[in-house]
Amino acid sequence: MKSFGCSVCGQILFFDNSRCLRCASELGYAPDSGHLDVVVASDDPSSLLLEGDGTGTHYRRCANQTLAACNWLVPVDDPEHLCVSCRLTTVRPNDAETDALVEFADAETAKRRLIHQLNSLGLDIVGKDADPERGVAFEFRSSDAEDVMTGHDGGVITLDLSESDDVHRERVRHDLGEPYRTVLGHLRHEIGHYYWPRLVVDAGHTDAFRELFGDETVSYQDALDAHYGSGEGPTDATAGTGDAEWVNTHVSEYATMHPWEDWAETFAHYLHIRAGLDTANSFGFVLGEPALTASRDALADHTGVSVGPMVQAWLGTTLVMNAMSRSLGTGNHYPFVLSPTVIEKLDFVHRLVNEVAGPIEEEPSTEVLTVDDV
Structure with missing residues (x-):
């Protein structure tokens, strides 16, 4: 941003x-x-x-x-x-649901950030009123009035507005052992599902996708039942710390459930990285030592991937960000591990976005990683 x-x-x-x-x-x-x-x-x-x-x-x-x-x-x-963002919302709380309307405003604020980023990346987004088959729609529903499941189905992105409540969201995050949970994160994840057929299937990259993410034709329901029925998910104390085997292959524990979820989690993380670096660059954030060397060492085996400079800049930035966060007593602000396999998946997303969207106006600068500039 x-x-x-x-x-x-x-x-x-x-x-x-x-x-x-x-x-x-x-x-x-x-x-x-x-x-x-x-x-x-x-x-x-x-x-x-x-x-x-x-x-x-x-x-x-x-x-x-x-x-x-x-x-x-x-x-x-x-x-x-x-506006072009608000008109994408087709369902919202009624005017009598005053608490839900506050949550609705929070959700719309997050959605505007999402739409701004998609526009800056050159990723086309159109509403279902203009294209019923390939368009997107957002349904912001309150679980106080009905049962709501956050998710994506055929271009319709549903968000349980209780995710805008800090207490509820933190409780769910803790119960599910997640290192990160925000409304914007939900929206970035679900829009990843929306773009999967456009960036992967329509562009002819299904085989390459399966090599990295797995076979998406396996039963999603069976994968869902296995994931939530195993009772073996990480605890809040270990999530994102590298103490589980999944960190070697996936960006999150939830990404292990099914190739579609792995893609959506990776796509969302790619948007996180781009947004974070855009903001850092816009505000003149410059890395020096020891963050420069640490970020180079972390990416030593993946200098050839196209996303490499971006990830290197991100690793250095989050190293500083986490150190500052701990200085304030708030723990790691960025509690993720980017393994070599995850970096390959991020590179896949990066190449597909660039291929479909063309030249990107807000390409994050990597000049912060040039020693001569420090």
Whole structure:
């Protein structure tokens, strides 16, 4: 996620800001240009202009500005009242479910980050209203009102809004022995399922996929029953520490369940890495010793993979991030191990994304790993 600056006072702006914290200017985000800045009145009282946008486009606010805390803009000639992110949501809590609406706003905030990243990567995403067969839709449902299972089915991504509740999410994370659990992580995982047939099957990479991830034609239900019926999952104390055999082959314990889940977990982790490095680079984060040498040593056997420089930058960045996190008494902020096999899987995702999406505008810089720059 790149940083932004207020065109009025120069204050740094963050992606979710709707108002500059220094000069109190109203802000808006234009998804087509990926630009966040001050919005000003135009000659037409029914429309707004975005400072620094450079397109001359006239906008209006997304209709979910209040309900979903949405700061995105909609071109005035667009017949839709919702922005391109909010309109992908086809199910939400009703207005009487006040607690669920708070959780809904949190989920929409995470989804906007997801959609921004997909756009920046050049990965096409279209709603089911435009393409019922190949489009995507998000259903944000409250488990207070019905039984809800977070998952993906035929382009429909369902999220149990209780995942937005910190206490509930932490309890589930502990019970399942997971090192990491967030709403954004859920959405990145489920969108990985959505892109699997497009990036793998449609592009003719099924055989290569099976060599790395396994045969996806094995029964998913049997794999699900075996995974949750074994009772042998990692405990919260050991998850992500390298004390289980699965860390040698998978990015998470859940990824061992089925090749589809292995792909979705790897795809989500790839998005984590790209987002983290984009943010670090945008804020001028530079690595020095001993992080440089440590990250090089960790990747010594995989210098030939195309994702290598990115992973090397990430390993160095997370080394510093974890050390700082422990200094604050919060433990490892990044509790994952990237084994050689996992790096190969990340490289597979990286190559397929680049192949389908073409040149990427926000390619994470790896110059932080050049000693001469330190």
